[in-house]
Amino acid sequence: MLRISRLTAIAAAMGASLIAFDAVAETYFEITDGELTRPTGFREWVFVGTPLTPNDMNNGKAPFPEFHAVYIDPESWDHWKETGEFRDGAIMIKELISVGSKQAASGNGYFMGEYIGLEATIKSSEHFPDEPGNWAYYSFSTPDHSSLKETAAAFPTAACNACHAAAAADDFVFTQYYPVLTAGKGAGDDAGGGTQSQLGNDG
Ligand code: HEC
Numbered sequence: 001m002l003r004i005s006r007l008t009a010i011a012a013a014m015g016a017s018l019i020a021f022d023a024v025a026e027t028y029f030e031i032t033d034g035e036l037t038r039p040t041g042f043r044e045w046v047f048v049g050t051p052l053t054p055n056d057m058n059n060g061k062a063p064f065p066e067f068h069a070v071y072i073d074p075e076s077w078d079h080w081k082e083t084g085e086f087r088d089g090a091i092m093i094k095e096l097i098s099v100g101s102k103q104a105a106s107g108n109g110y111f112m113g114e115y116i117g118l119e120a121t122i123k124s125s126e127h128f129p130d131e132p133g134n135w136a137y138y139s140f141s142t143p144d145h146s147s148l149k150e151t152a153a154a155f156p157t158a159a160c161n162a163c164h165a166a167a168a169a170d171d172f173v174f175t176q177y178y179p180v181l182t183a184g185k186g187a188g189d190d191a192g193g194g195t196q197s198q199l200g201n202d203g
Helices: 002-023 074-083 161-167 179-184 188-192
Strands: 035-037 046-049 067-072 091-104 107-123 135-139 151-153
Touching: 046 179, 067 074, 074 179, 074 188, 135 151, 135 161, 179 188
Parallel strands: none
Antiparallel strands: 035 151, 046 067, 067 091, 091 107, 107 135
């Protein structure tokens, strides 16, 4: 009798901790008094793509210079590959990197130089119930791109969200430029790469 009740107690405790684990999704950002603390550690998240808007193709000054290395937090990546959706609580980082050189041993082109800025977007119904899609947008870049701010306030909807709403392929995110996300959408274990012999080109 004693043994059974002890086992039952252990099972109940395990069940409770599993439920608690499920309910508390990990958050990769901190917002205090409306200011987002500069996220850290994101170069160890999941990398999704690198759009490039070089200054020399944008009248000398692209709005977001120049390489954009884009990352998603690991728990949102798990959710994306299982469900094909961005979870409530997702954060994506866009790190800006200069064009360092236009020539390499491999040929002429654009090669990454130095880190010059940091932007972020967060989907949260708790923090942004009134933003379209619950997405808000931040920048930690300074005007001369030489340092980063400690905290940042969200931009007004018209400044960032409106363009994302109009032109982004999937829930305000420009997945059309992130092959890791387009190939990994709802792909489960195949999202990690290397399991399929078919490449995603039509020709
Ligand atoms: C005129 C359209 C436009 C505006 C305005 C705009 N963006 Fe974007 N944004 C894009 C495009 C296009 C991409 C993907 C390609 C790229 O990075 O060049 C992007 C990508 C991003 C990403 C990577 C995640 C994602 O959603 O794809 C972040 C973060 C981001 N923008 C932040 C901002 C911030 C912060 C602002 C406001 C200061 C802003 N954006 C305003 C067009 C825009």
